[in-house]
Amino acid sequence: MLRSFACRSRFLIALILVQSCLLTGALAHGQAAAATTPAGVIPAQVPETRGLRVFDPSLIDKWVDPCDNFYRFSCNGWFKRNPLPADQVAYGRFTELYELNRQHLREILEAAAAPLPTRTANEQKIGDEYVSCMDTASVNRLGLAPLQPELDRIAELSTTAELPALVAHLQSIGVNAFFSMGSGPDYADSNSVITFYGAGGLGLPERDYYTRTDAKSVEERQEYVAHVNAILKLSGESEAQAGKDAQTVLEIETRLAKASLTVTEQRDPQNLNHPTDVPAFSKELTHFALVDYVRAAHTPTAGKLNDSEPKFFAEFNRLVADTPVERIKAYLRWQLLHAYAGTGLPESFDHENWNFYAHILNGAEKQQERWKRCTSRVDFELGEALGQAYVAKYFPPEEKKRTLEMTLAIEQAMDKDIDKLDWMSPGTKAKAKEKLHAVMNKIGYPDKWRDYSKLQIVRGDSLGNSMRAREFDVARDLAKIGKPVDKSEWQMTPPTVNAYYDPQLNNVNFPAGYLQPPFFSGKEDDAANYGDMGSTVGHELTHGFDDEGRQFDKDGNLKNWWTKDDEQKFNDRADCLVQQFGAIEAVPGVHLNGKLTLGENIADLGGLWLAWLAWLDKAETAHLDLNAKADGYTPDQRFWIAYAQQWCTQTRPEQLRSQAESDGHSPDEYRANTVLTDLPEFAKSFSCKKTAAMVAEKPCRVW
Numbered sequence: 001m002l003r004s005f006a007c008r009s010r011f012l013i014a015l016i017l018v019q020s021c022l023l024t025g026a027l028a029h030g031q032a033a034a035a036t037t038p039a040g041v042i043p044a045q046v047p048e049t050r051g052l053r054v055f056d057p058s059l060i061d062k063w064v065d066p067c068d069n070f071y072r073f074s075c076n077g078w079f080k081r082n083p084l085p086a087d088q089v090a091y092g093r094f095t096e097l098y099e100l101n102r103q104h105l106r107e108i109l110e111a112a113a114a115p116l117p118t119r120t121a122n123e124q125k126i127g128d129e130y131v132s133c134m135d136t137a138s139v140n141r142l143g144l145a146p147l148q149p150e151l152d153r154i155a156e157l158s159t160t161a162e163l164p165a166l167v168a169h170l171q172s173i174g175v176n177a178f179f180s181m182g183s184g185p186d187y188a189d190s191n192s193v194i195t196f197y198g199a200g201g202l203g204l205p206e207r208d209y210y211t212r213t214d215a216k217s218v219e220e221r222q223e224y225v226a227h228v229n230a231i232l233k234l235s236g237e238s239e240a241q242a243g244k245d246a247q248t249v250l251e252i253e254t255r256l257a258k259a260s261l262t263v264t265e266q267r268d269p270q271n272l273n274h275p276t277d278v279p280a281f282s283k284e285l286t287h288f289a290l291v292d293y294v295r296a297a298h299t300p301t302a303g304k305l306n307d308s309e310p311k312f313f314a315e316f317n318r319l320v321a322d323t324p325v326e327r328i329k330a331y332l333r334w335q336l337l338h339a340y341a342g343t344g345l346p347e348s349f350d351h352e353n354w355n356f357y358a359h360i361l362n363g364a365e366k367q368q369e370r371w372k373r374c375t376s377r378v379d380f381e382l383g384e385a386l387g388q389a390y391v392a393k394y395f396p397p398e399e400k401k402r403t404l405e406m407t408l409a410i411e412q413a414m415d416k417d418i419d420k421l422d423w424m425s426p427g428t429k430a431k432a433k434e435k436l437h438a439v440m441n442k443i444g445y446p447d448k449w450r451d452y453s454k455l456q457i458v459r460g461d462s463l464g465n466s467m468r469a470r471e472f473d474v475a476r477d478l479a480k481i482g483k484p485v486d487k488s489e490w491q492m493t494p495p496t497v498n499a500y501y502d503p504q505l506n507n508v509n510f511p512a513g514y515l516q517p518p519f520f521s522g523k524e525d526d527a528a529n530y531g532d533m534g535s536t537v538g539h540e541l542t543h544g545f546d547d548e549g550r551q552f553d554k555d556g557n558l559k560n561w562w563t564k565d566d567e568q569k570f571n572d573r574a575d576c577l578v579q580q581f582g583a584i585e586a587v588p589g590v591h592l593n594g595k596l597t598l599g600e601n602i603a604d605l606g607g608l609w610l611a612w613l614a615w616l617d618k619a620e621t622a623h624l625d626l627n628a629k630a631d632g633y634t635p636d637q638r639f640w641i642a643y644a645q646q647w648c649t650q651t652r653p654e655q656l657r658s659q660a661e662s663d664g665h666s667p668d669e670y671r672a673n674t675v676l677t678d679l680p681e682f683a684k685s686f687s688c689k690k691t692a693a694m695v696a697e698k699p700c701r702v703w
Helices: 069-083 093-113 119-136 135-143 146-153 162-171 215-234 240-257 277-285 290-297 310-322 325-340 349-358 372-380 383-394 396-421 426-438 461-479 526-545 566-581 600-621 635-645 652-662 667-677 678-686
Strands: 002-005 090-092 179-185 195-200 276-278 304-307 440-444 500-502 507-511 586-587 649-651
Touching: 002 276, 002 290, 002 667, 069 440, 069 667, 090 093, 093 119, 093 372, 093 649, 119 310, 119 372, 119 383, 119 461, 135 461, 146 162, 146 325, 146 461, 162 310, 162 325, 162 600, 179 310, 179 461, 195 310, 215 240, 215 325, 215 349, 215 507, 240 310, 240 325, 276 277, 277 290, 277 304, 277 310, 290 600, 325 349, 372 461, 383 652, 396 426, 396 440, 396 507, 396 526, 396 600, 426 526, 440 566, 461 678, 507 526, 526 600, 526 635, 566 600, 566 667, 586 652, 600 635, 600 667, 635 678
Parallel strands: 195 304, 440 507
Antiparallel strands: 090 649, 179 195, 276 304, 500 507
């Protein structure tokens, strides 16, 4: 889930479609090493924290009328208790759990960092990767030396005929050079893995940062050029050369951006489906020898591939033809430095990287402590090795069983609800049920753990470790091409505080790190758990039937299973949400993009409705007294409050603006309030009048 609800594609995060998650936005109790703690590592001290609860009456502000602003009614107590930390651009219930999980991962890593002969192979890798990342003295001393061979490769480029092999190599170590390439299930045959080519090569977050003409966007581009300039100067370029090269970077990236699909256009899988093969694609890339690139990348020279954005590659082809080699080299130097300007490079690079991306673009006031960033880095690079240790400590089998029971109950509720839809024909209902019954439920962690035996982690080589980890992951991804899809594979690590649905594999995925308080707890009642985690389960399930997911059949193939009339009725109902959310002004002058957030809004509304239906069935079976109060509230009221309290979040204006402009998830306040205004059952629970702010004049409903 990721603080907002939609992930990006399995394929290098470039093809927007493939997965939908809950958030935007990611770790429990072990014993830290004592006398054996390596030098430079400060042992974790897990602070005393209030017990995180799914339904927390202490967060409620009774001075606020729940029918006027339910989000503030449910969360004002949390806001008063949790000022926005200086090192965060947003801080909410998800961040609370993410930070707690990260403390727990830190303990695991510190214990694994002790160079004991009894360490397992995975413990050696995660421990040495962590302690190497924390060793800033060595990182600063080594400087750019570990990266020099790559800088030399770029410097040696003499003609564009040599560019395909160089681009393939840079991409193999995780550099976003010009475009993206990776593996993914064939849109027409979800059991087969093919090569996907997509737009890429940008240093700003997404396309429209290069095209918007308002004063703030113009200022951000100026700041970006200054940032590129600063990084290039740190790498040794003169003031004059860095200034010239920074302008070159902006010009090249602007050309690539203008040829790319918008984030809204990327949401439609039909816009990304352009099957071809190497010979045919080669004819389009007349100035970029695709066969040379394919051979250098070690991907198949025969077989099907997908050109996700033909317009982009046409412009890329022209760019290679008319851009002097020296300008291309400047762009590639920047992309290489940009790819590693974090914990792997000296602190001067690290701070400059934070200053632009976290401070200038999103408003953070302080850089996060090194241990936090190193912990997240190990989770990113060796997630299943670290996750295996996490699961062993913090996710007992009974938790997996309880989550599965809830998931099955919500799927059963959807089955019944499809029968009651008055706008869908019997034939389409039958197809919808076929897809629902084919959904695969993945909970907690993989059945088979990833094998890292071929990945070398060297103590004291922070940058080298990062490069080898990226190369390992790219190679692992490309090795899938031409093989059957592995439906058991996960796209999130076990400690992640998020969830996702994959439309091409038709599965829902709930990592162990998310199945914890304040979202799910065996100590709390079903009303709270179904209102919170149940709505998430319903959310991910509904993604299979949102405006994107509904275009895939039960097997994950891009295939229309709707009648024309039913499709029109779906679109009419979806447009209600487009208009409803598009009317919301997130920050002065910036409205939400109702089309961009449509999938997540459908999933929020449908998911909460399914959780409500499943909870009502469970309450009826248990003969629950719906008038009995606990902590001052009836079970149905507790359900709605638990839903709203998961979204309690403090957000900086800069981050709110960025989210409204480019994120597929609506800001958390509207994920709570706006969805609830569409549900008469909520209004009934709190006796809200028809004229109340929390009651929509014309409620929207898709599922």
